[in-house]
Amino acid sequence: MNNIVHIPFHGGEILAINEGGKPHIILRPAVEHIGLDYPTQYRKLESKSWATVGLAPMVAEDGKTRQMVTVDLRTFLMLLATIDERRVSDEARPILVAYQNEVADVIEAYFTQGYAFNPRMRAAAIGPMTVTFDDAMALYGQDRGYDYPTPFFTQGLRLAGFLRQAGCVPRRKKRKFFFFNGTSWEIQAWALPLLFARFEDVVRHFQPHPWAQPRLDDGSTERVLPLKRGES
Template sequence: MHPGANAKNPTNLVPVSVPGAAPIMAVQQDGKEWASVTHICKSLGIDPKSQRRKLHAKSWATEVMMTLVADDGKEREMHLVDRRTLTMWLATIDAGRVAPEHREALEAYQAEAADALDKYFHSGGAINPRADEHQINALLRQAQMQMELCQAARGLIHEDHLEAKARIVLARGLGETPELEPATRPLYAQDYLAEKGLSDRQRKAKAGVFGKRLKKAYIDRHGREPEKYPLNLSNGQVRHVNGYTEADRPLMDEVWSTYFGEVLA
């Protein structure tokens, strides 16, 4: 494990486009590029924990744990590997062990990941200070359109969620870390379950029951149903789910400890 594990001043993960696959979430620290293992694993439908254990056992692997700002504006400790390790690790993933619907993405990562990181961090890209004028104008226009969508969504989406989204969009356009009020940060039930270290199978098995019990607990406490938030799915679709914020974390903790505190099977 790399000695510079925890960054004192969290920075943003940035999406690095890879043709034929979901973007690599990456960051540059001290002149070196680092890629999130967890995000790639989720894109490929493989278990991040088992891949992390595999990397720990490799003498050639250079890894770090960094506290970074995720896509939703929250700070999380994340497992990352450097560019060289990324290439070698991806080469060890057998396409035969990946679900058929993810094999094309795996092949794209194996062929394009290293070049994508190089092009982004050394030739300019999304919030990269080396971006050329055309790229900057395109990014500013994208941010403007997203802010216009946020404005149009007033009255349709919970105000706390809408404000958080707008702050994230604005921060990206400025190349800064979003300033979010902790208590109003959106907290999806599925993200809460992911923080519990559940495998994909365990999370899917518990998500429905946890969501129902959480909704009931919320109604009992507040006398109304939770409002809806838009959730961006990995396939690009948007699904509206019950909306909670960091202020509801204690309630989630209560539901978890009451109904799911047992040792996981």
Template sequence: MATVIERIPFHETELVAQRDGDGFLVSIRHACDNIGVDYSRQLKKLREKTWATVVLKATVADDGKSREMAMIDRRTFTMWLATIEPSRVAPEVRPVLDAFQSEAADALDAYFHEGGAINPAATVDQLDVLARRAQSQAGVLSALKGIVDEHYLEVQGRFLIAQALGVEPELDPETMPVDVESYLDEAGVSRVERVRIRSSFGKRLKGAYIAKHGVEPLKVPRTINGTIQQVYGYTRRDLPVFDQIFESMGLVRS
């Protein structure tokens, strides 16, 4: 059964992971992209290490499609990061590598064991913090009614309920949010290429959406590359329009 991937904002990037029993697995490709090292080379090295655990997991991407993704567990993730010398990466990404080496595993621990599903060993104080956080977030969603796209609010509300109760969210696949960045990422477009084409892709997508529906798509807040930005809100219902623009620009999936 395919598992939904989670995108956790981390400094100027994001960590892509999924739950795995009591722990989590990390996407090696996305980690390599973030710290500026070659994915294929690193994956080959990991598969040759006796201490490394590398698995292929079926995941549900942001466009709702199931794909296999190479994942590593927490122990492998921390040991792998320790093997990467800062001198071997570009100067501009060394701060990112440093953050990954010193903080990434802890950030994932906090997300999967504190910020989401309720830990059975949580204290009363920890549960109280989660309850107050959920109440505050629910108030924000309520205040946005009539301002933000209703499908976006529905999805966020269901995620909020699931987090508060420590269960998996029940979502209508057609209402799952999709944005240009995540669509291009899941299509296999490199980070450098995404930066180059996403503005043009977004403008064409907006035009095609207006041509189809007669109105502009509403803007919604979404986390893009670790920061919250106002972007045009689309859902899986709009994937045929995304595919149309992708093909018209001569892009190739990988």
């Protein structure tokens, strides 16, 4: 039987369990705390190849054992990344944004250190949840129904001002949206909704002018070293 862990978060709780040494989030209360419809989000996950959804027996508040739907942390972050903050109520928006920005740090801290803490005081040993540019484009395609190549996505981020004009090096003022893993730049999971929205803005801008669409690079400069001091 799984013991439910109650993790305090922004005036509410995240309910999670430990499966195989890794945190899994009980889906329904987490989704409803953001103000979203649980059946809709559950059906959404059922259709996604990247989603890891399971059932776990747990003792509910009434003392009865029930099977509850759980997702691993990566699936939960991917789900959050597909939710546009502009499409939720004014009351739910601050909670959604907080989830998108901070929830991974809070959950990982609880399971690795035994307590939840302010994510702005992140311990150096806990790395951020990130996705590669290829994974981000695959997620975008699965969620939006478009099959854009990764170079088109990176070119869109360059035109939107997030990446330098060569490779996948973020502009210095946009570094907070990315993470250098030692060999290449990856995207912070919480930043995906913003980057997807800006990418769509670029696509909409160029659609009426197909002759002006930028030439796609061949992706050969995807993996690059970070900028040296003084570079922009």
